[in-house]
Amino acid sequence: MSGYCKKCGALLIKNATFCHFCITSAMMVQTAAQVQSEAQAQPVVPTAQPYHASNTKQKPIWLMPFIAAASLIMAIIISVIVYEDGTRSVIEDPFADVGPLVIELPSVEVPLAEEAPGTEEYPVAEEDPDDEDTETIERGTFTDFPVIVGEGTDFPLNAMISIPDNATGKVPAVVLVHGDGVFDMDEEIFGNKPFRDIAEYLASYGIAVIRYDKRNFKHAKKMEEMFNGGITAGETVIEDVLLALELIKNDPRVDEDRVFMLGHSFGGYIAPRIHIENGVFAGIISYAGTPLSYVDRAYYKVMDDIAIMPEGKEKEDEYEKWKNWDVEYRYYLYNTPDDELKSETWGEYPLYFFKDLENHPIPDYVMEATIPFLIIQGLDDFAVDVVHDYTAWQELFEGRDNATFKLYEGLNHFLFPSQGYEYEDWEKEYGAPGYTDEQVLADIVEWIYSN
Secondary structure: OOOEOOOOOOEOOOOOOOOOOOOOOHHHHOOHHHHHHHHHHOOOOOOOOOOOOOOOOOOOHHHHHHHHHHHHHHHHHHOEEEOOOOOEEEOOOOOOOOOOOOOOOOOOOOOOOOOOOOOOOOOOOOOOOOOHHHHOOOOOOEEEEEEEEOOOOOOOEEEEEEEEOOOOOOEEEEEEEOOOOOOOOOOOEOOEOHHHHHHHHHHHOOOEEEEEOOHHHHHHHHHHHHHOOOOOHHHHHHHHHHHHHHHHHOOOOEEEEEEEEEEEOHHHHHHHHHHHHHOOOOEEEEEOOOOOOHHHHHHHHHHHHHHOOOOOHHHHHHHHHHOOHHHHHHHHHHHOOHHHHHHOEEOOEEHHHHHHHHOOOHHHHHHHOOOOEEEEEEOOOOOOOHHHHHHHHHHHOOOOOOEEEEEEOOEOOOOOEOOOOOHHHHHHHHHOOOOOOHHHHHHHHHHHHHO
16 A cells, blocks of 8 residues: 655655655656656666556645646636537536645745746737738638538548638638647637637638637547547647648638648647648747646746745755656656556546657757747736746747747736636636737737738
C-alpha cells in the first residue's frame, strides 16, 4: 500500500521501492533534455509499480502540480458541453476529490515570476486613427455555406464556410482551430460564441473563414473505442485542421496561397507544429496561445505559488521539495510503458497524450518557422499570462522580423472584456454575456491584408 517518505514527507507511489523526491541519483540534477535523450536511447524500467487512478483516490504528489494546472486550463473549458440537439450538460470537475495544490506566495534564489508588469514594459495595442490600410477596407456582407469536414472519413464534422459577397478576385482565408475542451464550430461557452464572432467579422471584411465542430464534440465515444487511450494531438486536432484546410483551399473563391491559421489557446500552442510538419499556411495567429508545454506551465504555477509565500523555513522547504518536479515528471513519462500511460487519464486526456506533446516541443517548430506570426493576448488572461507565456513568445522571436505582438488591456482568455474575476471564479468570468473585442478583430483583418 502507499505510504509517505520518512525523509521528505512525499506520498509514495503504490509499492514504490524509492522516493521520487529525495532520490539522490544523477537523474534529479539532469536537464529535461538529457533525461529525454537518455530515456529514448535506453528506456529505463521503473522500479515502482505503475500508479492507476483506480487504486486509490489519492494522487501521487509529483502529479499534483500538473493536475492543478491542467485542471485550470482544461476543466474551465470542458465543464460546459453543448450537444447537437441544443441541450447542455455540466460536467463535474474531474479533480474535485483532489482540489488544487494550495501553496501560498516564495523568495528563494530562483527566477520566479513577479506581479505582471504594466503597460510600460509591455505596450498595449491601441487603435491607430491614422492607419491608411484600415481605411481602405470596407465592410460588406457575407454568406455562410454549411459543409462537412472529413466527409467520408470515420469522423465527419459539421462545418461552416463564411464567404464575402461580391468579392473581386480570390479572397484570403482563415482556418479556426479550437482550444482545449469539447466545442462546437462556434467554440461556444456559456452562450458566448467567439469563433462565430471572428468568422462573421472577418468575412464581412473580405476574408473567408472555415470553422467546424471539434472531433470530440460529436465523436468522443467513437474516439475512445478506436484509440483506446492512444490518442494524441494528431487525432484530436491536427487531422481535422488539415481536412478543413484542404476544403477551404479547394474553394474556387479562395486564394489557396493566402490561407492563414488562427489557433485559440491550445490551438495557438499547436499551430507552429501543424505548419512545420505540413508546410501549408501563409501565416499563424496565436490567439491567447502559448509556446510552453503543459509540464512547464504546471511547474511555473507551482513556483509562482511558492514565490508569494512568507519568507522562512516553510517556504524554503517547499522550494526544495518542488524545484525538480518538471524533471521528475518528464522522467516518469519517458520511463513508464506506453500501455500504462494510455490507461492513466487526467481530465480529458490520457498521460500518453502529454508524452506525445513533450516529444514535439513547440519552441523547436517556432524557431524553424519563417512565415509571419501574429501573437495576440489579453492582459487580464489568467489561463495564459504575460510573465511566462507572452514573454516566451517574445524570446523565441528575438532578433527576427516575422512576428507581430498585440497585447490588449482589459481582455480575458477569449479576448472578451474582462469581468475582473480571478481563476477561482472562472464561471463568472466566462459566463458573462460578451463579444470578441472589435479592436482585436480589426487588427487581425489589417494584419492579414498586410501579409
